[in-house]
Amino acid sequence: MSNVRKMLVVTAKDLRSEARAKEIAPPMVLFGLILVFLFTLNFPPGAGRAPVPGPVIGAVGSRELAGAFLWVSLLFAGILGFGRNAAVEREANRIEGLLLAPVDPAALFAGKALANFCYLWALEVVLFPVFIVLFDVPAHLLLPGVLPVALAANVGLAAAGTLFGAASQYVRARELVLPLLLFPIVLPLVLGAERLTASLLTGGGLGPQARWFILMGAFDLAISAIGAVAFEFVVNE
Amino acid sequence: MSRNPATAGSRRGIAVLTVLVALGMAVGLGAIFFWAPAANCLVPGNPGQPCVDARPDVIQHIFYVHVPVAWVAYLAFGVVLLGSVVYLKSGKRRWDNLAASSAEIGVLFTGLTLLSGMLWGRPRWGTWWTWDETLTLTFVLFLIYVGYLLFRSMASDPTRGARVAAVIGIVGFVDVPLVHFSMVWWRTLHPAEVVLNPAGPQLPTSELVTMLWMLGVITALYVLLMLLRMRLGRAADTLAELEAAGDEAPAEPAARVGTP
Numbered sequence: 227m228s229n230v231r232k233m234l235v236v237t238a239k240d241l242r243s244e245a246r247a248k249e250i251a252p253p254m255v256l257f258g259l260i261l262v263f264l265f266t267l268n269f270p271p272g273a274g275r276a277p278v279p280g281p282v283i284g285a286v287g288s289r290e291l292a293g294a295f296l297w298v299s300l301l302f303a304g305i306l307g308f309g310r311n312a313a314v315e316r317e318a319n320r321i322e323g324l325l326l327a328p329v330d331p332a333a334l335f336a337g338k339a340l341a342n343f344c345y346l347w348a349l350e351v352v353l354f355p356v357f358i359v360l361f362d363v364p365a366h367l368l369l370p371g372v373l374p375v376a377l378a379a380n381v382g383l384a385a386a387g388t389l390f391g392a393a394s395q396y397v398r399a400r401e402l403v404l405p406l407l408l409f410p411i412v413l414p415l416v417l418g419a420e421r422l423t424a425s426l427l428t429g430g431g432l433g434p435q436a437r438w439f440i441l442m443g444a445f446d447l448a449i450s451a452i453g454a455v456a457f458e459f460v461v462n463e
Numbered sequence: 464m465s466r467n468p469a470t471a472g473s474r475r476g477i478a479v480l481t482v483l484v485a486l487g488m489a490v491g492l493g494a495i496f497f498w499a500p501a502a503n504c505l506v507p508g509n510p511g512q513p514c515v516d517a518r519p520d521v522i523q524h525i526f527y528v529h530v531p532v533a534w535v536a537y538l539a540f541g542v543v544l545l546g547s548v549v550y551l552k553s554g555k556r557r558w559d560n561l562a563a564s565s566a567e568i569g570v571l572f573t574g575l576t577l578l579s580g581m582l583w584g585r586p587r588w589g590t591w592w593t594w595d596e597t598l599t600l601t602f603v604l605f606l607i608y609v610g611y612l613l614f615r616s617m618a619s620d621p622t623r624g625a626r627v628a629a630v631i632g633i634v635g636f637v638d639v640p641l642v643h644f645s646m647v648w649w650r651t652l653h654p655a656e657v658v659l660n661p662a663g664p665q666l667p668t669s670e671l672v673t674m675l676w677m678l679g680v681i682t683a684l685y686v687l688l689m690l691l692r693m694r695l696g697r698a699a700d701t702l703a704e705l706e707a708a709g710d711e712a713p714a715e716p717a718a719r720v721g722t723p
Binding site: 386389390393394396397398399403406407409410411413414417418421437438441444445448449452456459460463 | 551603606607610611613614617618619620623624626627629630631633634635637638641642644645648649
């Protein structure tokens with residue numbers, strides 16, 4: 227079996243187990259909804275619909291701020307999923323079975339990262355429309371432009387979340403350690419996604435901010451490569 | 464232990480280095496306050512030209528500490544990367560000890576960089592903190608390596624903890640250029656309120672010599688702290704080994720105390 231096949235088998239195993247247990251994606255989506263809702267409470271009514279530059283909060287336009295809220299919500303909800311996805315392997319000692327299987331740790335990492343990648347998309351499929359409705363921003367500005375942004379962000383978030391999710395399983399207070407490790411590391415990615423989304427929402431399109439894609443792509447590449455090489459040092463006994 | 468010939472040499476080396484660092488620091492402080500004219504360049508000249516309008520300014524003195532401390536902080540995190548990579552390849556404890564020690568001292572020096580920068584920024588910029596790209600990068604580095612230390616202290620199994628920490632040490636350093644670029648681009652959207660003086664004006668000899676001197680002294684301080692911290696790490700390893708051996712084979716009953 228080729229490594230790509232093995233990776234897909236690991237992903238299929240994760241998704242099948244999730245389809246039965248439903249313990250990762252539903253809490254993630256619900257938490258994301260709660261966060262977007264909480265941020266909406268502090269957002270001036272009608273600010274999303276207002277013409278750009280629109281109401282200004284501090285020195286930041288309100289739609290720019292809305293884009294930042296969206297990505298902070300996605301990051302927080304995402305990390306919940308990364309933690310769960312790694313914890314289920316440890317709790318029933320399933321990780322030992324996976325390590326005994328004739329699968330390269332790199333393929334194991336890629337498979338689990340692909341599962342996290344799918345959970346992030348599931349989260350976003352729900353959150354993007356809800357965000358449009360609750361923040362009242364023009365839908366045609368966000369969609370479909372945000373899809374390549376989400377793609378660039380999801381690859382890196384899933385890879386970093388898989389690596390650090392697994393790493394955080396071997397410490398006390400693991401739920402606490404995961405965000406402390408992950409948030410500063412993924413800063414370039416989240417900042418890029420926020421900048422691109424803000425540019426979309428203020429009507430600028432992706433063009434003027436396109437260089438962020440280079441940075442996000444570089445992050446995706448670096449974290450995926452390190453994750454694939456280093457995963458065995460994290461999970462092996 | 465104190466008569467152990469194996470450690471006697473390193474002991475003497477550490478003692479000599481301590482004296483040298485203390486002397487160097489004293490000379491450096493003398494140079495900072497009594498020799499180097501710390502001037503605040505109000506109107507910078509063209510690149511390569513001396514400052515057009517410079518006034519004596521006591522606050523500038525802190526730069527002789529701030530710059531070397533910042534340099535050592537970056538050096539320390541580079542050493543963490545080196546130690547982490549070699550540890551993962553070789554599995555030898557001493558490389559992990561090197562990375563862990565350097566991370567601790569790096570966090571200390573990053574904290575000192577932030578602190579000394581803030582002490583300068585308050586009178587000069589009128590604010591303790593501004594979201595300038597360099598400040599933010601240093602702060603993010605601080606957060607990453609504090610997380611690294613936190614992870615180490617909470618690891619349930621030391622060997623696995625060391626391996627995972629090495630992975631974090633590598634990711635953290637690879638992240639540095641990415642965070643740097645994201646900060647530079649991010650700031651360009653909100654023009655900086657504060658324009659830093661370009662480094663154009665040539666430093667007078669006394670300032671240059673003082674800066675290089677302090678750079679040497681602070682780097683030597685880093686080496687000294689590393690030697691001390693790594694010795695501590697080795698002692699902790701030895702203690703853990705002895706305790707593990709004691710658990711496995713309870714020696715003569717006479718050696719055990721406290722059992723009723």
